[in-house]
Amino acid sequence: MTVLDSKVALVSGGADGIGRAVVERYLAEGARVAVFDINADKLESLARDFPEGLITVQGDVTRYEDNERAVAETVAAFGKLDIFVGNAALFDYFVPLRKIAPESLAENFDRLFHVNVMGYLNGVRAAQEALKASGGSVILTVSNSGFYPGGGGILYVTSKHAVVGMIKQLAYEMAPDVRVNGVSPGATDTEMKSVEGISGRAQPLNHIPGFHENAANAVPLKRMASPADHAALYVVLGSSEQSPMTTGCVIHSDGGWVAR
Known part of the structure; x- marks a missing residue:
C-alpha cells in the first residue's frame, strides 16, 4: 500500500511550484x-498531465465562496475530504x-494578507466540517520567513509569522478531531510572484x-531546494497513521537555517 491510499486532499495554490509538487x-x-x-491555464495543464484521480477548481482563495465551492466539488467528486493543504x-x-x-x-498590505493569511483562513473554514467528519488534517505552507527576518520584505515576513500563529491556534481549536500542522520551506526554485505594483523591480x-x-x-x-524536496513532509503530516500525535507543529525544510 502507498501511504495515502483512500485519502482525499484539496490543495490550494496547487497548479505550480511547491503546490504542484x-x-x-x-x-x-x-x-x-x-x-x-486562480490560474486556469496551469490547471488545464495539470489536468492533461494527470487525467486520473484529480479534479481542478478555478477560483480565488481570497473569496470565501470560491473556497466553499472547492470543498463542495471535492466532496462531490470523491465522497469526502481528508486533507486540506493551504499553499x-x-x-x-x-x-x-x-x-x-x-x-x-494599506493597499499592498490588503492584497498580500488577503492571499497569504485570509486565503488560509477561508480554506480551513470552508473545509472544517468535512475534515471533522473524516478525522482529517490541515497542512499550511509557512516559510523560513515565518521564523527569521531577511527572507522577504516587511509584509511577507509579517504574514508568514501570522501563519505560524494561525497553525498553533487552529490546532488548539480543532482538536481532537482535526490535526493542524505546517511545512516551512526555505528558498525554493519557483516562480513565486510578488504583489502587483509593490516594486518596479519585482x-x-x-x-x-x-x-x-x-x-x-x-x-x-549548500544547495537550492526544488519544489519536490519538500513534498514528502506533506505526505507524513497528511497521514493519520504516520503522524497521529503531531499537531500544532511546523516542520522545517530550509537547508538548515536553524543550525546557522
Missing part, C-alpha cells in the same frame, strides 16, 4: 486530489517598510539574477 506526490502515494488555483501565497520582493509609500501601504523569484547561488550559499546544506 505536493499534488504530484499525493497522487503517487495513492490519494485522490482536488487542485484549487497559495504572494511575495513582496524584499521591499522594506521605508520603501512603501504611505499612501499605498520579478518572479527564480528569475532574480544570482538568486540560486545566493540561496544555496546562505544555508549549511
Whole structure:
C-alpha cells in the first residue's frame, strides 16, 4: 500500500511550484486530489498531465465562496475530504517598510494578507466540517520567513509569522478531531510572484539574477531546494497513521537555517 491510499486532499495554490509538487506526490502515494488555483491555464495543464484521480477548481482563495465551492466539488467528486493543504501565497520582493509609500501601504498590505493569511483562513473554514467528519488534517505552507527576518520584505515576513500563529491556534481549536500542522520551506526554485505594483523591480523569484547561488550559499546544506524536496513532509503530516500525535507543529525544510 502507498501511504495515502483512500485519502482525499484539496490543495490550494496547487497548479505550480511547491503546490504542484505536493499534488504530484499525493497522487503517487495513492490519494485522490482536488487542485484549487486562480490560474486556469496551469490547471488545464495539470489536468492533461494527470487525467486520473484529480479534479481542478478555478477560483480565488481570497473569496470565501470560491473556497466553499472547492470543498463542495471535492466532496462531490470523491465522497469526502481528508486533507486540506493551504499553499497559495504572494511575495513582496524584499521591499522594506521605508520603501512603501504611505499612501499605498494599506493597499499592498490588503492584497498580500488577503492571499497569504485570509486565503488560509477561508480554506480551513470552508473545509472544517468535512475534515471533522473524516478525522482529517490541515497542512499550511509557512516559510523560513515565518521564523527569521531577511527572507522577504516587511509584509511577507509579517504574514508568514501570522501563519505560524494561525497553525498553533487552529490546532488548539480543532482538536481532537482535526490535526493542524505546517511545512516551512526555505528558498525554493519557483516562480513565486510578488504583489502587483509593490516594486518596479519585482520579478518572479527564480528569475532574480544570482538568486540560486545566493540561496544555496546562505544555508549549511549548500544547495537550492526544488519544489519536490519538500513534498514528502506533506505526505507524513497528511497521514493519520504516520503522524497521529503531531499537531500544532511546523516542520522545517530550509537547508538548515536553524543550525546557522
